[in-house]
Amino acid sequence: MALDAPTNSTIIAEYRDRTRRSAEQAEAARSVFPSGITHDARHLSPYPITVDQGKGSRKWDIDGNEYVDYFGGHGALLLGHCHPRVTAAVKEALDDGTQFAASTTREYRWGKAVIGMVPSVERVRFTASGTEATLLALRLARAYTGRSKLLRFTSYFHGWHDHMTNGYSSHFDGTPTAGVLPSIAADVVLVAPNDIEGAKAALAGGDIAAVIIEPTGASFGRVPIADGVLQALREATAATGTILIFDEVISGFRCSPGGAQQAYGVTPDLTTMAKIVAGGLPGGAVGGRADILERIDFEAAADKGFEKIAHPGTFNANPVSAAAGIAALDIIATSDACDRANAYAAELRERLNRLLKATGMPFAAYGTFSGFHLFLNVEKRSIDPVTFDPFSVPWKELKASPANLVDRIRIAMMINGVDLSGWPGGLASAAHTEDDMAVTMKAFEAAIARLKEEPDL
Template sequence: MVTILDDYIAKHPGSAQRYVEASELFPGGVTHDTRYAQPFPLFMTHGEGPLKWDVDGNEYIDYVSGHGALLLGHSHPAIAEAVSKQILRGTHLGASTDEEVRWANAIKALMPSIEKLRFHSSGTEATLMAMRLARAYTGKNKVIKLQDHFHGWHDYAMAGSDRSAPGIPEATWGTMVIVPSGDLAAVEDVIKRDPDIAAIILEPTGAHFGQLPFDISNYLKGLRELTTESGVILIFDEVVTGFRASPGGAQERYAVSPDLTTLAKILAGGLPGGAVGGKADIINMIAHRNDPDWDNTHRVYHPGTFNGNPLSAVAGATALEMIASQPINENADAMANKLKAGLNDILGRLEIPGHVHGIASMLHVVLADCD
């Protein structure tokens, strides 16, 4: 009897061969933890629309959409044209450009809570800067993080994670306060007991917070009320939900405005890019004032070789302008709802204990233990 594993190995000899060489070059043979697979991961050659192909010519539907970065699909003609034109003009000009201004305006048009912003090269950088800004602005040291919410791989973000984290000093985690996800009373208790809380950071829904059905709307509104009363900075990590939960992200969907928002993935139209934006007085902690004392002692330092680079800027601006003017989200949500209904129907017909749920074009498959 041919097993699923036997079939996998038979269909992917090219990937198996390449994995041998990759294992000599990369730890685990991969460049991203979630790409690790046994007996070997798949090696892809190209993608178009919802499809991608591996080195052996096998075709796949990319339900993960490039780690969530491709709301428009692979190789969208408008993105490809914009990037191709910019390549001929320069990939990295090392200076301010019209493209970064256009990109920022496209973000602000979709997310009114963002008064000012700074670009980064990834979501991990964005969440790290958001925490630093909150600490600098409030003069306080600690940040509340919800259990198992994902904010990248930097030291602070790994606190409260179920992943191994050797190499992170315990003193770092002493500045992070972990509370149960969805427990408003726990957040309130920490804020009342500890006067050193600068901010709370969370996924407003999405990859981790959305894994189980939950009254997210009232929870977010409760957090907004609580943080406003206490002066704690509310940070929405919309790296996953930004421009996907709705054109304006989870904050538009649930009508809750955070103080700071972190963005990546869809933000850059399929290229590398991140951003942190929000209230101007907080973001302006990065601004120069031409005052030596402020600039050298109090200002939040923020370099970054590829911040706002023109390739990411034109791809991101093009994507966000399309999201703002076309039914991109509506179409993606409709396809996700069709997939959700179909999967739930299959689970029911096969009598497999579990269900599929989610919002917008983010789905979660929950299965019970099967005999």
């Protein structure tokens, strides 16, 4: 939809009236950025809001509208916006300098914090993003095993580099996405979510270097993980000499201070991290077994006669990101931040389902830990939101999110002061309060009423 295209939607009409400056900014941004955005998840029709300030659980757009924020910095803000300790640490680091092209005491403290919290991590290497972390983890696994292939589960997202693009939201047959070489796609083995027998069969060939999985299920549980899958994968990979990688870019330090692996009691060989690990600033990491991480160790390579993996990176362990990470991880390790976020999300899911049932809206809310997802029921199944079981429907239905419907849901919530992610759903933080819950429930009730009146849904 064009920014100013005629509409018979009262939801869009009210949104445009409330966000005139965002509309102007979006139009200007289109002359600078493709689609006017810098991240695919920020795409919204007719245009996204522009936000310049956040505090705690709230954020404000440039029109002055206030939102309870469940986007949560794409998952990075377990502690909310501008936590005072994190902000103070960042300001102190900025005064010292932003880039020294040298080792720092902050990077050491940051790395020690990660090792102390995450069960699988004996050594750690910092990167600039989660995508870089999964790329490095895969390269480490290939170098360590001498094998070429990667096993992934369809519907899972592990970054945007070439080995991770097909089978996430398209190309479920394993063919390469645009711009990816067929030879790279051919080295990626796709298995259906929770298909442990299919995974075991693939591993039996002996040519798979690594299995990568988000331990909470795809998209932080939007396609949930079945009981026993992680344990079975741990056993199967150990038996075949395959590296097990847990992608904890979202779940790390969120499910528990030690991530999903601590919560589930399953220890992988490698763990990829980002978002919370850098306290809401840019940064990522790969951690795991020392004998695997030594593949980027100069002395180990010389002593043992293997070719070292080169790993430069201008912003690896950037001192400002390190400062934010140190502060955030200390708060998480010494407080009940994870428990508070998890409890808030559980209560929100329960209240949403009671509301959906009472209003006759054929959706359902589900999830685990601090996440919530909306099942949009595109096949119009007869469901009871209160007792809805996400394992009762195919995973493709769980991820079915018609753009027109999702955008309308998000906009209906925004005009009532709540910003959801585009799943649709969101992430709770330790900063969310009972007042936020009240605003959210009032917004959902108003949004449901408005959605029922929309002529084209």
